[in-house]
Amino acid sequence: MADATRESAFDLLTAVLERRRPLEEALDALPPQQSRDRAAAHRLAACVLRRTGTLDAVLEPFLRREPPDPVRLVLRIGAAGLLFLETPGHAAVATAVALAKARGLAPFAGLVNAVLRKIAVAGSAALADLDSPRLDTPAWLWSSWGPDARAIATAHQAEAPLDVTLKPGTAPPDGGVLLPTGSVRFPAGTRVADIPGFERGALWVQDAAAALPARLLNAQPGERVADLCAAPGGKTGQLATTGAAVTAVERDPARVARLVANLERWGAHADVITADAAVWAPPAPFDAVLLDAPCSATGTIRRHPDVAHLKRKRDVESLIRSQDNLLDAAASMLRPDGRLIYAVCSLQPEEGAPRIAEAVRKGRLRHDPFRPEELGGVPEALTRDGFLRTHPGLWPGRGGMDGFFAARLIRV
Numbered sequence: 510m511a512d513a514t515r516e517s518a519f520d521l522l523t524a525v526l527e528r529r530r531p532l533e534e535a536l537d538a539l540p541p542q543q544s545r546d547r548a549a550a551h552r553l554a555a556c557v558l559r560r561t562g563t564l565d566a567v568l569e570p571f572l573r574r575e576p577p578d579p580v581r582l583v584l585r586i587g588a589a590g591l592l593f594l595e596t597p598g599h600a601a602v603a604t605a606v607a608l609a610k611a612r613g614l615a616p617f618a619g620l621v622n623a624v625l626r627k628i629a630v631a632g633s634a635a636l637a638d639l640d641s642p643r644l645d646t647p648a649w650l651w652s653s654w655g656p657d658a659r660a661i662a663t664a665h666q667a668e669a670p671l672d673v674t675l676k677p678g679t680a681p682p683d684g685g686v687l688l689p690t691g692s693v694r695f696p697a698g699t700r701v702a703d704i705p706g707f708e709r710g711a712l713w714v715q716d717a718a719a720a721l722p723a724r725l726l727n728a729q730p731g732e733r734v735a736d737l738c739a740a741p742g743g744k745t746g747q748l749a750t751t752g753a754a755v756t757a758v759e760r761d762p763a764r765v766a767r768l769v770a771n772l773e774r775w776g777a778h779a780d781v782i783t784a785d786a787a788v789w790a791p792p793a794p795f796d797a798v799l800l801d802a803p804c805s806a807t808g809t810i811r812r813h814p815d816v817a818h819l820k821r822k823r824d825v826e827s828l829i830r831s832q833d834n835l836l837d838a839a840a841s842m843l844r845p846d847g848r849l850i851y852a853v854c855s856l857q858p859e860e861g862a863p864r865i866a867e868a869v870r871k872g873r874l875r876h877d878p879f880r881p882e883e884l885g886g887v888p889e890a891l892t893r894d895g896f897l898r899t900h901p902g903l904w905p906g907r908g909g910m911d912g913f914f915a916a917r918l919i920r921v
């Protein structure tokens with residue numbers, strides 16, 4: 510019998526690569542009988558997505574002709590186990606052969622067996638001389654990242670650590686490392702539910718870089734603050750625990766429900782509005798607005814390796830139109846001299862500085878550069894123009910961080 514983890518991983522990978530569904534969505538859609546192996550299947554599928562180019566390069570010399578896509582998937586799963594997940598050779602080969610049979614690919618079982626046995630014999634020597642960071646990165650992304658491409662792509666090869674944001678007054682939990690920016694970091698693979706304080710809502714999962722935009726807004730007690738595009742609410746939680754009066758705007762009702770449940774668990778209060786932030790008008794202007802705009806999310810590839818497979822260059826072109834619209838809307842919500850933080854979890858240059866230039870050109874906002882003391886914990890993320898630019902290659906000795914761009918604008 511094929512093993513359930515590999516069958517689930519095969520189904521997850523088919524959903525992502527054939528049906529172009531996000532990996533998280535595919536995980537949620539696993540039938541209940543497969544959900545027991547969810548974590549292991551997720552890890553295996555994520556490894557294949559992270560290392561697809563390398564796995565195909567390793568398989569290449571052993572394939573005389575192009576196998577059907579599902580057979581290639583079985584081979585990638587088997588090779589990932591052998592080369593990256595320390596699966597013993599005989600187990601990786603036997604489970605891949607069984608998987609081929611279970612998924613109606615019995616005529617290819619002999620091929621799977623022969624190819625994987627050869628890779629098992631070669632071991633890590635099969636990886637020698639391969640430029641993995643480059644092989645595992647789509648060409649359009651590599652070229653868009655300029656001189657940082659190799660550092661970013663190298664960081665993408667490893668599983669990301671787990672970062673949490675602490676509610677003010679919470680002591681850093683045991684086992685975590687307090688980062689210079691205030692987030693607490695746990696080793697990759699840590700289950701958040703196992704961290705003391707999680708159950709009582711004293712902390713929530715948020716990458717160290719993702720925690721910076723809300724800090725840079727510097728919300729003060731009593732200020733009226735808006736959080737636009739708010740769900741699942743990591744940034745709303747940060748703002749609400751400053752004592753500011755927070756209004757969170759989110760358009761997707763299912764995600765609003767998650768946001769409300771999260772705020773309740775954290776004991777944080779915000780007025781939650783279900784609306785399109787590009788058209789919603791507040792009853793009175795805000796002192797400050799955080800706009801965490803929808804984006805290509807390429808800054809989260811190390812956590813969501815499916816993004817590198819699913820996003821296309823043309824997606825960025827349509828996203829920047831909605832970013833410009835949301836910036837216009839955010840400007841309209843601010844009082845004179847009110848401040849706006851624009852943030853995106855993207856590594857794509859078009860979603861960063863040019864959006865700020867466009868907003869400034871329209872005349873209602875001016876750029877207010879971040880000062881070095883505001884980014885004391887991560888000075889390397891401050892650009893010469895006064896923007897925040899993080900990427901996974903920063904903090905190489907500490908486990909990196911997600912890719913974020915942020916800028917501050919003032920209503921004139």
Ligand SMILES: C[S@@+](CC[C@H](N)C(=O)[O-])C[C@H]1O[C@@H](n2cnc3c(N)ncnc32)[C@H](O)[C@@H]1O
Binds near residue numbers: 786801802854
């Ligand atoms: C990057 S996520 C936001 C993450 C969130 N700020 C946090 O820190 O947890 C983007 C969110 O924006 C929402 N969204 C996208 N376009 C929107 C719009 N025009 N108005 C309101 N919400 C929007 C999406 O439904 C999604 O929940």
